[in-house]
Amino acid sequence: MSTMKAVQIVKPGELKIIDMEVPTIDEKNNVLVKIKAAGICGSDVGIYKGSNAAATYPRVIGHEIVGEVVETGDSAKKVKKGDRVIIDQVTACGHCYACRHGRPNVCQNLQVRGVHIDGGYREYIAVPDTDCYILPDSVRYEDAVLIEPTTIAVQACSRAELTEEDELLIIGCGALGTRMLSIAKLHGCKIIVADVVDEKLAEAKANGADYTINLLTEDLEAKCKEYTTDEYGPTVTIDCACTKDSLGNAIKVTGNAGRVITMGFSVAPTEVTNFGITAKELDVRGSRLQNRKFQQVIDLIAEGKVNIDHQISHTFKFTDAQAAFDFNDTRDPSIRKIVLTMD
Numbered sequence: 498m499s500t501m502k503a504v505q506i507v508k509p510g511e512l513k514i515i516d517m518e519v520p521t522i523d524e525k526n527n528v529l530v531k532i533k534a535a536g537i538c539g540s541d542v543g544i545y546k547g548s549n550a551a552a553t554y555p556r557v558i559g560h561e562i563v564g565e566v567v568e569t570g571d572s573a574k575k576v577k578k579g580d581r582v583i584i585d586q587v588t589a590c591g592h593c594y595a596c597r598h599g600r601p602n603v604c605q606n607l608q609v610r611g612v613h614i615d616g617g618y619r620e621y622i623a624v625p626d627t628d629c630y631i632l633p634d635s636v637r638y639e640d641a642v643l644i645e646p647t648t649i650a651v652q653a654c655s656r657a658e659l660t661e662e663d664e665l666l667i668i669g670c671g672a673l674g675t676r677m678l679s680i681a682k683l684h685g686c687k688i689i690v691a692d693v694v695d696e697k698l699a700e701a702k703a704n705g706a707d708y709t710i711n712l713l714t715e716d717l718e719a720k721c722k723e724y725t726t727d728e729y730g731p732t733v734t735i736d737c738a739c740t741k742d743s744l745g746n747a748i749k750v751t752g753n754a755g756r757v758i759t760m761g762f763s764v765a766p767t768e769v770t771n772f773g774i775t776a777k778e779l780d781v782r783g784s785r786l787q788n789r790k791f792q793q794v795i796d797l798i799a800e801g802k803v804n805i806d807h808q809i810s811h812t813f814k815f816t817d818a819q820a821a822f823d824f825n826d827t828r829d830p831s832i833r834k835i836v837l838t839m840d
């Protein structure tokens with residue numbers, strides 16, 4: 498038996514470097530991957546702090562997992578030894594209503610790596626070959642972790658049924674909002690980005706947002722009217738902020754027959770009204786994780802349509818995860834994406 502190091506959240510607020518057994522491959526998890534890098538996501542921070550309602554403890558966290566295939570079972574067809582891969586974080590039962598309707602990302606028995614089962618802040622992981630997606634040669638492991646948040650953005654735009662004709666409002670322009678902007682751009686629609694930080698709004702503008710709104714200094718509703726055709730309001734609003742009033746605001750400003758996409762995991766009650774939804778016949782839809790979007794994003798990167806370079810602001814060795822999470826807590830303005838590396 499050989500052992501490896503892993504980052505375990507023992508309980509909310511307590512992070513520990515533990516020794517655990519190196520997993521072995523079996524009939525189901527027929528591929529062993531040597532993990533090379535794993536991103537730190539807002540949801541990892543949430544599990545560490547105890548604010549993620551879905552998480553169970555103790556848990557080895559990390560769901561943005563890339564590495565090299567080092568061993569395969571006889572039944573593995575999709576990948577071979579030496580392949581560089583990213584691993585799908587979603588595992589599903591395959592037989593519940595959601596699974597039967599092609600939506601394993603909201604499986605009734607959903608087990609997300611790094612949330613409900615152990616994830617990627619460790620040296621090795623055994624997974625089914627079908628959960629591995631081969632990375633383009635040109636992409637470094639560290640950058641490749643960005644493929645996962647990009648799939649989340651693809652999922653949200655897909656749930657929104659975003660088209661060229663839409664006028665989209667993205668609320669929040671942090672890591673997720675930034676990915677959303679880059680994917681939404683590919684749909685050719687008008688894009689308005691709202692945030693509370695001027696620097697982020699300036700970046701959004703530079704990255705192709707048509708208009709920006711500072712939520713602290715400008716009136717969201719008035720500006721949404723001003724920036725949309727016939728003062729209609731956005732036809733789609735995607736809430737990448739999940740703050741106290743972002744959902745209420747989204748429902749307020751979105752135009753008739755529009756769609757509102759929620760992505761947050763907060764369980765704090767928020768104020769919305771029946772009238773706000775009914776009168777405009779809004780579709781309020783959740784977008785969770787992603788539904789088999791990895792290959793699509795990898796193809797977009799390979800075709801040069803999506804760029805994931807130069808977005809990693811800091812890297813830490815995974816055994817220094819405590820320092821990485823502490824640094825993330827400082828909210829230093831230089832922080833974009835923090836990545837843990839395993840070599």
Ligand code: MN
Pocket residue numbers: 538539540560561645646
């Ligand atoms: Mn993530």
Ligand code: ZN
Pocket residue numbers: 589590591592593594595596597601603604605606607
């Ligand atoms: Zn299921």
